[in-house]
Amino acid sequence: MAEKVFDMIPPLDWLRSFEAAARLSNFTAAAAELGLTQAAVSQHIRFLEERLKTRLFARLARGVALSPEGAAYLPHIQSAFATIGNSTSELFEPRALQTVSIRAPISFALLVLVPALPDLAKALPQVRLDLVTIHRPTDYDQPGSALDIRFGNGSFPGREADRLTVERLVPVAAPPLAREADWTSLPLLLVAGAREMWAEWFAAAGLAGHSRRSHRFDSFVAAMEAAKAGAGALLGSRPLIDTALKDKGLVRLSDFELSSPSGHFLTRPSLSRLSGAEQDFRRWLLSRVAGRSR
Numbered sequence: 001m002a003e004k005v006f007d008m009i010p011p012l013d014w015l016r017s018f019e020a021a022a023r024l025s026n027f028t029a030a031a032a033e034l035g036l037t038q039a040a041v042s043q044h045i046r047f048l049e050e051r052l053k054t055r056l057f058a059r060l061a062r063g064v065a066l067s068p069e070g071a072a073y074l075p076h077i078q079s080a081f082a083t084i085g086n087s088t089s090e091l092f093e094p095r096a097l098q099t100v101s102i103r104a105p106i107s108f109a110l111l112v113l114v115p116a117l118p119d120l121a122k123a124l125p126q127v128r129l130d131l132v133t134i135h136r137p138t139d140y141d142q143p144g145s146a147l148d149i150r151f152g153n154g155s156f157p158g159r160e161a162d163r164l165t166v167e168r169l170v171p172v173a174a175p176p177l178a179r180e181a182d183w184t185s186l187p188l189l190l191v192a193g194a195r196e197m198w199a200e201w202f203a204a205a206g207l208a209g210h211s212r213r214s215h216r217f218d219s220f221v222a223a224m225e226a227a228k229a230g231a232g233a234l235l236g237s238r239p240l241i242d243t244a245l246k247d248k249g250l251v252r253l254s255d256f257e258l259s260s261p262s263g264h265f266l267t268r269p270s271l272s273r274l275s276g277a278e279q280d281f282r283r284w285l286l287s288r289v290a291g292r293s294r
Contacts, residue, residue, distance in 0.1 A: 187214030
């Protein structure tokens with residue numbers, strides 16, 4: 001049975017050329033990454049297509065594009081390579097130091113992960129974090145680490161998710177602005193995406209909203225810095241603002257908090273197996289963050 005399975009697996013160098021060419025949409029770029037010639041990569045792809053009896057790429061004037069069959073094949077190849085890499089690292093990388101790669105929104109990275117690094121060093125001294133910050137949702141589509149942190153309602157197709165935070169929204173501002181007699185007349189700072197919920201907050205709080213909108217930001221951490229600088233009122237996301245509230249860099253403008261179904265989730269591909277270091281990091285993060293955000 002095992003021999004039949006191995007007979008069906010194409011040569012590894014063909015698959016490496018396919019993965020690189022598919023990811024980069026270019027045979028020449030794939031060749032440069034792999035240290036091969038463009039002709040060698042092209043030959044590997046041709047051999048693979050002949051072996052599978054399927055066209056994997058459409059050749060374009062500039063570069064290549066995956067065929068539907070190639071697009072369906074790619075995530076399985078990338079998952080297989082990731083499994084091999086994780087297993088090799090887990091079994092043979094020195095136990096004194098193991099790398100965990102993770103992608104996270106820049107606000108979560110700066111406000112939650114970075115302050116927790118001293119605790120991580122104490123709890124898991126053998127783990128080194130390779131942190132990549134995400135700025136756009138499409139950044140998650142790029143090949144990368146098995147683990148990533150996503151903001152949403154917990155439904156992420158093809159991925160298992162552990163909830164880290166339960167978001168609660170409350171208006172905040174710098175202390176001098178908070179002394180205004182009517183804070184609702186302050187400029188309202190906006191955050192693009194799921195957190196642009198001023199209208200929902202005012203409605204839930206039973207207050208009349210207003211249209212005095214001010215600056216708009218593509219990340220929550222940038223909007224929070226603007227609020228601390230006195231630029232206006234921010235609809236703060238707890239627990240992301242908890243440290244700023246504790247340090248008095250921001251103060252609450254209302255006691256009313258609007259609970260949101262959204263939050264941060266630690267996700268991983270449904271079919272992948274985490275390395276020992278990744279499992280340790282997952283347990284640490286759930287204990288450190290999820291237990292404190294509720």
